[in-house]
Amino acid sequence: MELRYFLPRADLRQFVRAYYYFSTETPSIQPLCAELGNIRVLLNGGGVLSTPNGENHKISQAFLIGPTLGAYTMAADAGTRVFGVGIRPQGWGMLIGMEADEAADQVIDLSAFAGGRAATHIEAIRCARDFDTMATAADRFFSNLLAMRRRELxxxxxxxxxxxxxxxxxxxxxxxxxxxxxxxxxxxxxxxxxxxxxxxxxxxxxxxxxxxxxxxxxxxxxxxxxxxxxxxxxxxxxxxxxxxxxxxxxxxxxxxxxxxxxxxxxxxxxxxxxxxx
Structure with missing residues (x-):
């Protein structure tokens, strides 16, 4: 198992807490503690998220998971690689444009709230050759969302x-x-x-x-x-x-x-x- 963290661009840090990279070469079932919210982009592999509300969600190419109201479980297939984004509370209004309680314990396709803009940036992250390039692509995505929603600040x-x-x-x-x-x-x-x-x-x-x-x-x-x-x-x-x-x-x-x-x-x-x- 490998886990790495990267800080987003300085002007995004009040909205995005960190970028992270997770990989496992073997099948892995891991408990995860209650969190605020994440965006995850699947680079390779797959798996299932079992959320606190009792639902099982097959890991898709890119998704948003809202604040979890209890611990939950991730079952990752062998060879799974994921680029993730931790969303701070202030990021819900500024970046997501959705109230956090509406997304609590939900797994939502990324394009459902970001539309066509998301597809281009997802592809840039998935095609990146290194972690720094992934983070740069994510910075561009959130900068675009931030520019659209400044009034929420x-x-x-x-x-x-x-x-x-x-x-x-x-x-x-x-x-x-x-x-x-x-x-x-x-x-x-x-x-x-x-x-x-x-x-x-x-x-x-x-x-x-x-x-x-x-x-x-x-x-x-x-x-x-x-x-x-x-x-x-x-x-x-x-x-x-x-x-x-x-x-x-x-x-x-x-x-x-x-x-x-x-x-x-x-x-x-x-x-x-x-x-x-």
């Missing part, structure tokens, strides 16, 4: 992002105050950009922070869990729901790909948790 809720990144997990009242809009509007904006309600998103971030602590060598479940879990049973249940395996399984090779993804994103991105969902 000022609508992104920075206060919501800051609230989710806070390891102290402030309450919902603190978020509503910071947003300076009604509770109903706060909920709507969370679903538009992140795909779910604030309280659900806070659960996801809590589990991902715990996974990072497990990977970093937390000595016991309480050190790994941090705040917000009632007891060990609650911790394990939430961990498995959003990460796809138990904490014990996470530190074995059963979660090799998740752990590798976490480590490489941490190396590339200081705002790791925002990019990891």
């Amino acid at each position: 000022n609508s992104y809720p920075q206060a919501l992002e800051k609230w989710l990144m806070d390891p102290n997990e402030p309450g919902l009242d603190a978020l509503v105050t910071a947003m300076d809009v009604s509770r109903r509007q706060t909920d709507r904006l969370a679903k538009k950009f992140f795909g779910a309600s604030p309280k659900f998103l806070q659960r996801k971030y809590r589990a991902l922070r715990a996974a990072d602590r497990v990977r970093s060598g937390a000595e016991n479940w309480m050190d790994a869990a941090g705040q917000g879990f009632y007891d060990q049973s609650h911790f394990i249940k939430e961990f498995r729901s959003f990460i796809g395996v138990t904490p014990k399984q996470f530190i074995t090779n059963q979660a090799e790909l998740i752990s590798e993804i976490q480590m490489r994103r941490r190396q590339k991105q200081p705002d790791f948790f925002l990019g990891s969902l």
Whole structure:
């Protein structure tokens, strides 16, 4: 298995968290943790994605997978190679032009939202001879989308992002105050950009922070869990729901790909948790 990460062009990084390349020479079944959203371009091979809503999707040439509301599974055939793009919450309005909750747990053909423009750029990525050329082709694609949707830029809720990144997990009242809009509007904006309600998103971030602590060598479940879990049973249940395996399984090779993804994103991105969902 090979996994590489590349940063997009500087002016795209608030919308696109990273480009990545995945390949496997042998058949591979891997759990994947809950994420924000990805575009994936199949270069070779194939496989099946089993999304949290119980649906199985054969991997097509190019597709968008919306924010996943729980852990899911990828079964990749031998020889599979994929170029992927991680979409940040701000990228949903600016690049995708679709509300995140509409795409949650969905696998959507790339041309369904990008039309003919997508086909040209997909072909450029698939025909590229090296990773840098793939990233350059992706930069051109997103630059074109960005130029079309600049008017969406000022609508992104920075206060919501800051609230989710806070390891102290402030309450919902603190978020509503910071947003300076009604509770109903706060909920709507969370679903538009992140795909779910604030309280659900806070659960996801809590589990991902715990996974990072497990990977970093937390000595016991309480050190790994941090705040917000009632007891060990609650911790394990939430961990498995959003990460796809138990904490014990996470530190074995059963979660090799998740752990590798976490480590490489941490190396590339200081705002790791925002990019990891």
